[in-house]
Amino acid sequence: MLDLTPEEWTAILLSLRIALVATAAALPFGIAVAWLLARKQFWGKSLLDGLVHLPLVLPPVVTGYLLLISFGRRGPAGSFLYETFGIVLSFRWTGAALACAVMGFPLLVRPVRLAIEAIDQRLEQAAATLGANRWRIFLTVTLPLALPGVIAGAVLCFAKALGEFGATITFVSNIPGETQTISAAIYSLTQIPAGDAAAGRLVIVAIVLALAALIASEWLARRANIRFHGE
Amino acid sequence: MLSIEVEKRLLAFTVTMRFDAAEGIVGVFGPSGAGKSTLVNMIAGLLRPDRGRIAIGETVLFDSERRIDIATHRRRVGYVFQEGRLFPHLSVKQNLDYGRRMNGLPDNPAHLEAVLALLDIGRLIDRRPGRLSGGERQRVAIGRALLMQPRLLLLDEPLAALDAGRKREILPYLERLRDEAGIPMVYVSHHAGELRRVATSIVRLEAGRVTETGGLDILDRIKADDLA
Numbered sequence A: 001m002l003d004l005t006p007e008e009w010t011a012i013l014l015s016l017r018i019a020l021v022a023t024a025a026a027l028p029f030g031i032a033v034a035w036l037l038a039r040k041q042f043w044g045k046s047l048l049d050g051l052v053h054l055p056l057v058l059p060p061v062v063t064g065y066l067l068l069i070s071f072g073r074r075g076p077a078g079s080f081l082y083e084t085f086g087i088v089l090s091f092r093w094t095g096a097a098l099a100c101a102v103m104g105f106p107l108l109v110r111p112v113r114l115a116i117e118a119i120d121q122r123l124e125q126a127a128a129t130l131g132a133n134r135w136r137i138f139l140t141v142t143l144p145l146a147l148p149g150v151i152a153g154a155v156l157c158f159a160k161a162l163g164e165f166g167a168t169i170t171f172v173s174n175i176p177g178e179t180q181t182i183s184a185a186i187y188s189l190t191q192i193p194a195g196d197a198a199a200g201r202l203v204i205v206a207i208v209l210a211l212a213a214l215i216a217s218e219w220l221a222r223r224a225n226i227r228f229h230g231e
Numbered sequence B: 001m002l003s004i005e006v007e008k009r010l011l012a013f014t015v016t017m018r019f020d021a022a023e024g025i026v027g028v029f030g031p032s033g034a035g036k037s038t039l040v041n042m043i044a045g046l047l048r049p050d051r052g053r054i055a056i057g058e059t060v061l062f063d064s065e066r067r068i069d070i071a072t073h074r075r076r077v078g079y080v081f082q083e084g085r086l087f088p089h090l091s092v093k094q095n096l097d098y099g100r101r102m103n104g105l106p107d108n109p110a111h112l113e114a115v116l117a118l119l120d121i122g123r124l125i126d127r128r129p130g131r132l133s134g135g136e137r138q139r140v141a142i143g144r145a146l147l148m149q150p151r152l153l154l155l156d157e158p159l160a161a162l163d164a165g166r167k168r169e170i171l172p173y174l175e176r177l178r179d180e181a182g183i184p185m186v187y188v189s190h191h192a193g194e195l196r197r198v199a200t201s202i203v204r205l206e207a208g209r210v211t212e213t214g215g216l217d218i219l220d221r222i223k224a225d226d227l228a
Helices: A006-039 A045-057 A060-071 A076-085 A093-117 A121-129 A134-163 A166-172 A182-190 A196-229 B036-044 B092-102 B109-119 B134-146 B164-180 B192-198
Strands: B002-009 B014-021 B025-029 B051-056 B059-063 B077-080 B152-156 B185-189 B201-206 B209-214
Touching: A006 A045, A006 A093, A006 A134, A006 A182, A006 A196, A045 A060, A045 A093, A060 A076, A060 A093, A060 A166, A093 A134, A093 A166, A121 A134, A121 B077, A134 A182, A134 A196, A134 B092, A166 A182, A182 A196, B002 B036, B014 B036, B014 B201, B025 B036, B025 B192, B036 B077, B036 B152, B036 B185, B077 B134, B092 B134, B109 B134, B109 B164, B134 B152, B134 B164, B164 B185, B164 B192, B185 B192
Parallel strands: B014 B209, B025 B185, B025 B201, B077 B152, B152 B185
Antiparallel strands: B002 B014, B002 B051, B051 B059, B201 B209
């Protein structure tokens, strides 16, 4: 049906890999931050809340630039990662995953936070009287009951990561086979005279992937609801 | 057996309670707002007294002078809440197993069978709490607390959320529990009739204070209510 070239396949598979890694990396932090925001009162809470949501309202190019100066090879975080773990992020697909994780983070945190806030804390008290410490309460009561929110957040983060453009291209550029995602490839194709057909194919792929992600999230959330609320 | 001496300043009033309870089921009686839930929450460790001491036999759960405050999850005090509070995402069986697993107790099929039979909940085991009636839910909640092998069982108005028919359904199980389980219990209620059936001694509370302790005859001086 769609006759995709090897370069287009490369961009598609790279986009999927970056989005998956970004979501997986953001998930534990996202759940932790959502729990903090939902349950704890602490100094600087509004600031943390603001920081988490900042990528949503900041121009993506600004986020990308901030990542570049902090996670680039000579940036403070970047040089630390390189010297201690040998990890290079700038101009690599891993850097694209970081940019996507940061951009998707607010979309992940919000539904998880709402889900945790909706949990009846008296159930957690009941778990404590039954011998569960805080950590086990979290794992056996809080997290399972928040699962529909976690699924929704993960899918939103994944969808955002799939389409992320501005921060990624600013931070890791547009290198075919390394950092050229579907969005970056479409952008490149629109810059050349004969690119319309190829751009059109990738646009269709982008629409199909986004729709698939949304349908999958609906389905997962419904299954989780059946499983956890018995209806 | 259960020895309480606590002080706790709350918004509306200060709770000051002191009593020693004998074996059996201590019925804690008083109108709403007397501090009944405050008392059981302090015993369970969900609320921290400002001052005082709480002990079950030789086991000290709280002692402000000696700076002892055992965490809720280490107290092994079973708690049956007014609204059951079963975990909606777990089956009845998983709810029943929860306390045993969290306390690292070995699987004990004989105990499980005995509790299932005592409360007549064996056929509910694969259901989810959302598919139980109010009475069934309360029986499962009692079973869940029993199966953690508690030192003490707290029942906070366990029948209050049920209609009269359901109350009559549960009361015989509570009587069997008293006669067969051999676990000391604190049974909170504002219904004299309920306590007359299940309690073996009475602590009467009013406005955060203990006004009387003694036998069931305390209840006779209170006008009969609808459940007797």
